[in-house]
Amino acid sequence: MQAQQQDVHPVRVAPPPSDAPARRPDERRRTWRRAVRRDWQLYSLLVLPLLFFAVFRYVPMIGNVIAFRRFRPGGSIFGEEWVGLHYVRMFINDPTFWNVFQNTLVLGVLSLVIIFPLPIVLALMLNELRSRRFKRVVQTISYLPHFMSIVIVAGLVFQLTAMRGTVNQIITAVGGDAIGFMQLPEWFRTIYISSEIWQTVGWGTILYLAALSTIDPQLYEAARIDGANRWRQTWHVTLPGIRPTMVVLLILNIGSFMAVGFEKILLLYNPLLYPTADVIATYLYRVGIGSSQFSYATAIGLFEALIGLTLVLSANAISRRVVGASLW
Amino acid sequence: MTVENVTRLDERLSKPTVRAVKDTRAYTAFRIVNATLLVVIAALTLYPFVNLAAQAFSSESYINAGQVNLWPQGFNLTTFDLVMSDRMFWRNYQNTVYYTVVATVVAMFLTTTFAYAISKYHLRGRTVFIGIAVFTMFFNGGLIPNYVLVNELGLRNSVWAIALPNAISVFNLLVMKSFFENFSTELEEAAEIDGLSTYGKLARIVLPLSKAVIATMVLFYAVSFWNSWFAAFLYMDHRELYPVTVYLRNLIAGATSVDGAAGSAEATQIAANVKAVTMLLTVLPIVCLYPFVQRYFVSGVMLGSVKQ
Numbered sequence: 004m005q006a007q008q009q010d011v012h013p014v015r016v017a018p019p020p021s022d023a024p025a026r027r028p029d030e031r032r033r034t035w036r037r038a039v040r041r042d043w044q045l046y047s048l049l050v051l052p053l054l055f056f057a058v059f060r061y062v063p064m065i066g067n068v069i070a071f072r073r074f075r076p077g078g079s080i081f082g083e084e085w086v087g088l089h090y091v092r093m094f095i096n097d098p099t100f101w102n103v104f105q106n107t108l109v110l111g112v113l114s115l116v117i118i119f120p121l122p123i124v125l126a127l128m129l130n131e132l133r134s135r136r137f138k139r140v141v142q143t144i145s146y147l148p149h150f151m152s153i154v155i156v157a158g159l160v161f162q163l164t165a166m167r168g169t170v171n172q173i174i175t176a177v178g179g180d181a182i183g184f185m186q187l188p189e190w191f192r193t194i195y196i197s198s199e200i201w202q203t204v205g206w207g208t209i210l211y212l213a214a215l216s217t218i219d220p221q222l223y224e225a226a227r228i229d230g231a232n233r234w235r236q237t238w239h240v241t242l243p244g245i246r247p248t249m250v251v252l253l254i255l256n257i258g259s260f261m262a263v264g265f266e267k268i269l270l271l272y273n274p275l276l277y278p279t280a281d282v283i284a285t286y287l288y289r290v291g292i293g294s295s296q297f298s299y300a301t302a303i304g305l306f307e308a309l310i311g312l313t314l315v316l317s318a319n320a321i322s323r324r325v326v327g328a329s330l331w
Numbered sequence: 332m333t334v335e336n337v338t339r340l341d342e343r344l345s346k347p348t349v350r351a352v353k354d355t356r357a358y359t360a361f362r363i364v365n366a367t368l369l370v371v372i373a374a375l376t377l378y379p380f381v382n383l384a385a386q387a388f389s390s391e392s393y394i395n396a397g398q399v400n401l402w403p404q405g406f407n408l409t410t411f412d413l414v415m416s417d418r419m420f421w422r423n424y425q426n427t428v429y430y431t432v433v434a435t436v437v438a439m440f441l442t443t444t445f446a447y448a449i450s451k452y453h454l455r456g457r458t459v460f461i462g463i464a465v466f467t468m469f470f471n472g473g474l475i476p477n478y479v480l481v482n483e484l485g486l487r488n489s490v491w492a493i494a495l496p497n498a499i500s501v502f503n504l505l506v507m508k509s510f511f512e513n514f515s516t517e518l519e520e521a522a523e524i525d526g527l528s529t530y531g532k533l534a535r536i537v538l539p540l541s542k543a544v545i546a547t548m549v550l551f552y553a554v555s556f557w558n559s560w561f562a563a564f565l566y567m568d569h570r571e572l573y574p575v576t577v578y579l580r581n582l583i584a585g586a587t588s589v590d591g592a593a594g595s596a597e598a599t600q601i602a603a604n605v606k607a608v609t610m611l612l613t614v615l616p617i618v619c620l621y622p623f624v625q626r627y628f629v630s631g632v633m634l635g636s637v638k639q
Binding site: 034035038039042044045046048049051052053055056058059060061062063064065066067069074080125128129131132133137140141143144145146147148150151152153154155157158159161162163165166167168169171172201205209210213232233258266269270284287288291292297300301304305307308311312315316 | 355358361362365366368369370372373375376377378379380382383386394395396397400440441442444445447448449451453454455456460463464467469470471472473474475476477478479480483484495496498499528529530533554557558559560561565576579580583584603606607610613614617618621622625628629632633
């Protein structure tokens with residue numbers, strides 16, 4: 004079998020030490036040619052997916068140059084003429100931009116600080132249950148909202164926060180006055196974060212529960228022998244056990260920090276709520292699609308995407324240094 | 332967790348000594364509080380759905396009076412008749428089914444072929460191909476360049492505007508890749524000796540033995556396409572082309588009216604129970620399938636997390 008494999012994959016034979024660096028490109032080309040001859044069927048499977056990535060992922064990335072060129076509808080998707088940093092200067096001097104930038108930061112920080120820890124807490128709570136059936140029922144229910152369309156979630160939010168909806172019924176029952184939630188900007192953040200919690204927290208527990216199930220039970224026994232009570236066992240065994248998972252998910256969350264629930268906000272907000280609800284993504288949607296200022300909106304989008312990329316890269320680098328866990 | 336670990340765990344759990352440790356009073360109290368809290372959390376999670384169902388079967392006046400919470404008031408099915416007899420609703424419902432099927436087929440084809448190729452360790456350039464895919468998780472072209480591209484390609488008002496731009500989810504791709512990496516190499520080598528080409532191996536050996544992961548991926552894609560609305564919202568210009576999610580979005584935003592209700596003077600004021608019924612009909616397939624397919628999703632996500 005081994006010999007057979009050597010025949011089929013001759014490339015695995017170590018190449019002779021190269022003495023002349025000038026010959027290397029030639030050699031490389033030859034091994035590529037050999038690899039293609041051997042695996043052409045595998046390469047042929049790659050063609051269409053790579054075409055997909057090229058056209059629908061990388062061309063739009065290059066299409067970002069219209070942030071620096073003037074785009075005319077009907078013209079080239081890469082724009083007509085260079086205008087340099089014109090559009091960047093435009094949004095830096097745009098007071099609305101700074102307002103939506105601030106809203107994005109606030110919603111991003113709130114999501115990170117409030118929503119990130121909750122799945123950990125819920126997973127720990129579920130982990131303490133002894134009845135497997137009870138645990139499974141609670142899990143099944145908590146996952147359900149994750150499978151709902153964002154349109155449905157928006158519909159449910161409207162239904163519950165209506166003037167005669169359940170929330171206002173509770174408020175009037177305890178003697179308060181009904182609140183027009185969807186007309187008051189000061190309520191938007193609460194509503195947004197609550198609906199995010201409802202929709203995402205249960206599903207977020209999955210990876211933590213998987214990580215919890217891999218912790219070696221001997222560690223608990225050792226801790227118990229050392230006199231640790233349940234709380235100390237959780238602190239010294241359980242939490243360190245799921246730390247790598249926590250770090251990876253934290254990095255991912257930081258990466259999507261700027262991309263706060265665009266679709267949900269687009270569905271939920273109205274001009275009355277703009278002071279707190281309008282984020283970079285919704286603003287660039289209105290500017291770009293709504294008013295057809297493609298170049299300007301692209302400049303804003305590029306700025307947003309670059310912040311996201313920087314955040315992911317630095318979070319990853321920091322966590323690799325500090326805790327030794329990273330995405331790559 | 333290895334098999335060895337599992338058996339050792341089973342032994343431990345069956346040993347009486349583990350259970351014989353008596354709970355302290357504080358821990359018992361904690362367990363009761365914990366279980367109660369979880370029941371409350373589950374109830375709160377379910378409440379919006381219960382409320383939705385209650386409103387769907389209630390009559391309008393009770394909803395407007397704020398009297399419908401857990402149970403329908405003024406039970407009636409006329410709203411169902413009204414929504415069901417709306418031609419546009421059915422048209423859009425059919426569109427959703429059609430878009431979901433086409434998009435899922437395209438997505439599965441591209442994801443499977445790519446995942447299979449990059450699961451082969453000996454493939455030259457493998458890490459580059461993986462990198463090409465993974466990089467798009469962290470950086471993307473953004474809304475406007477994508478929008479311009481789809482329009483330039485002439486995909487507007489066709490199913491391809493929904494199916495093609497979202498054809499590969501990198502997360503699903505990585506799940507399939509790690510599944511194929513764990514596939515028995517002996518089996519494939521045996522098939523190769525028997526004269527099967529790469530295509531033959533994939534079609535006759537690997538795919539038939541990968542039904543579990545394929546089913547999971549089909550579910551992932553189908554649910555996400557069923558639920559999606561934004562692509563159609565951007566690229567579809569006619570009401571007849573909308574999926575039901577866009578129909579629903581317009582209903583919620585007060586821009587569409589059900590044919591039967593259109594006669595009234597305030598056509599934009601859509602009755603609360605009409606909204607509830609439409610939402611209920613939209614989530615129905617998912618809610619009905621959900622108990623049966625939920626565990627596949629869970630195992631799929633766990634499979635994807637193995638590599639991380």
